[in-house]
Amino acid sequence: MIGGYALRRELGRGGMGVVHLAATPAGSLAAVKVIHPHLARDPAFRRRFDREVAAARRVARFCTAPVLDAGVEDGVAYLVTEYVRGPDLAQAVREQGPLTGANLEALAVGIATALHAIHGAGVIHRDLKPSNVLLSPLGPRVIDFGIAQLVDTESLASQAILGTPAFMAPEQVRGEPLTPAADVYAWGGVIAFAGTGRLPFGGGSPSEVLYRIVSDGPNLEGLDESVRAVVERAMAKDPARRPSAQRLLDELVGGRPTPATASQVVERAWAGGGPVAPGGAGLREGSAVAAGPGVAGKPGATGGSGAPGEPGVVRRPGASGEPPAVGGPGAPGEPAVVGGPGAPGGSALSGEAAVAGAPVRSGVTVARRRRWPWAAGVAVLVAVLVSGVTLYAGSGAPTSPYRAGFAESWAVGASDGGSTELDGGVYLLTANPGWRLWKSAPFSEGSAGGVVVSSRMRLREGSGEFGVWCRGDADTGDRYEFTVTASGEASITKRHDGRGVVLHGPVRMRKSADNRVVARCAQQGERVVLGMWLNEEPVGETEDAQDPYGPGAVGVHAAPDTATPVLVGFQSFEVRPAEG
Incomplete structure (x- = not known):
């Protein structure tokens, strides 16, 4: 421990000190540079270290790993920065x-x-x-x-x-x-x-x-x-x-x-x-990248990296009560099970793929390129696009309440980031290492009042996190994610500008093979209130009053936390208006 940060493992060494992956007091992840003691004792170095901190705090976050904290404990100086997942x-x-x-x-x-x-x-x-x-x-x-x-x-x-x-x-x-x-x-x-x-x-x-x-x-x-x-x-x-x-x-x-x-x-x-x-503004004319009108993804991670538990965590008190009703029209107020084994559903994508997801507009054609496994932030479903399939672009969307028949308007295909397919009405989402795969339903929130999104899902292979999201923006990748991990931890995360800020959690819940996630995204004045339930038990409630997101797309997501892919089967997906 140093400065309230729990050092987990060494990330690297340099002339100044040792960099550790660490857990913050709020439970998120950060990179902590612990300065070599012999340097920290040198007054000249300490002055230079102080300048480093002052300088770094003045730098805008664009394409950098921002400084979160710094201090000296028992004569040991340390510097805390956002943890960026990826190789140098x-x-x-x-x-x-x-x-x-x-x-x-x-x-x-x-x-x-x-x-x-x-x-x-x-x-x-x-x-x-x-x-x-x-x-x-x-x-x-x-x-x-x-x-x-x-x-x-x-x-x-x-x-x-x-x-x-x-x-x-x-x-x-x-x-x-x-x-x-x-x-x-x-x-x-x-x-x-x-x-x-x-x-x-x-x-x-x-x-x-x-x-x-x-x-x-x-x-x-x-x-x-x-x-x-x-x-x-x-x-x-x-x-x-x-x-x-x-x-x-x-x-x-x-x-x-x-x-x-x-x-x-x-x-x-x-x-x-x-x-x-x-x-x-685009890449200059003649550029190998200026090939067509792509769509950006600005999630979080993404350390941006899109990894769970990134710095900037804001803990909020948990909520009590039952999950909102997500049953059929005749079951108001009942915490209904959505889509059980016999429910229609399955696996289909809406043409979005990525570590922090950049949706792809219909009609966009993208040439194949060699891609490194880590260059996967907002990947395109190349196989779907090259085949000429027109992906859902927001017109003619189903009205609320919406219940997924995954074979209808959800995209299915493979890309460098993973694949999606239907298996007996179950929507299988395989996310490759280094990717965060998020897929949109052919449904967008039509009311500023909010929605309740629910899905029943099962982790089939690998390890990682998965869940649902709401208020997504197809152009930026902004969204609120409601996530459960393989170990049973649940959290609510706001994705923006390549980074994820955990608004609530992670909360340790009962581990289960099958998981039903219920998420409530409701507008209350100038803020958005977010609630989450896992297997009918409350995870917690939080609110976002800092530039909250407006009504948008909804969908499912998954991301591995190891060097092997993660396979998640989504058995059902339902969206209803948020009430009260």
Whole structure:
């Protein structure tokens, strides 16, 4: 334990300390960097550590892992950041080879967006390198401002050579005053490495590499032409000739995108859906990713990562009482069992797939691309799309109350993220490792008053989490999720902007082979009240008054928590108006 955080396992080690996966006091997950004691005792380092915390707190969250907390306990300093689920870029390239096409461009935009946020806070990262880029299901996240320094008189005058030799700018090697242009240079080196699998200035001793950085040009042979020209400008020897982070985004995305717009472009491109940014901004003409009008997914995780129990947990008192009625029209007020064994139902998808889900609009055609297993944030059901199937797009939706006949208007098919199929009226959803698969019913909330959603489900293979969701937005992936895990824990989560905030839970419930989840999403004035029941027992109730979501889509979801797929069978699905 340190600072109230329970350290679970080691995630990595570095020059500053050891990073642990940890449980927060509220029960969510975070990454806790415990600083080496000999450093923490050094007054000079402590001053630098304090600057790191102050700098990191000023950085916007776009494509970064935000700082949640920091402190000193018994002489040990620690820093708490959002836990990002996924490998770092160095590991991914080493294990799976260089990125190309859409994946490479999405990476370039994501890291440039992070630099825009970092520089906008008056900070220079100073150590941008592949191991400081984590590949979350929703796109890249830049981490570790361990040697970042505020852009002020002191940092500009610093002569210390801090950073990783292979990705240093020439002026950094010479010990000259640094500006944000040094990070732009490192961005070029990171993209060159990602796209070729080689260090831009080769290997050898640090002194040899540093000499080449100052004297030679980078080796960009084999780098995709779509990004090569931008990388060349970013790695100009003269800092004054390099583009700013904003200019990088202008060239990569087109127009003058904001960090928010660029983040959406990254998420769409990461999904392989052909991103088109709000307001018409998309990847520049001719880009391998600008292939068609995709739809973004902004969940949570997604550490964004979409993993359960992410930081930012708000605990609320549990609710008491019985679950709302979800029975047939003649059973008001009864906590009816929805869809038992003989009920119609099954497995069908509405054309949405993804770790934090980006729904796919009908008529969208997406070409097949090589995809890495971790680049799965908002994936497209390629098999369904390529076959020319028109997916439900919201017109002619069934009216409330709605009860699923999964063979009608729910999409069925396979993708890199998993598959969905019908098996005797049961809707089977298989989610692959690193993915969060969420599927929409052919039904949208027609009333601002709210709905009650229920589903009976069974975990058939693997381990993970699954459940239902409400108030979904097809363009952003925003939604409220009601989740149960293989171990019987239940929670209510708000998904937004690539991240999940747990509003209630996790609550330990009785473990059961078959689970019936009942979720109530009701509007009360300016807030949304959310209630959950599991197997007729109350999990709890919470409310969202912070930019609550309006009426939207409903559906089911699943995500594995191990390196093997999770298979969930949804036996029934029903939606009724929320009353009272």
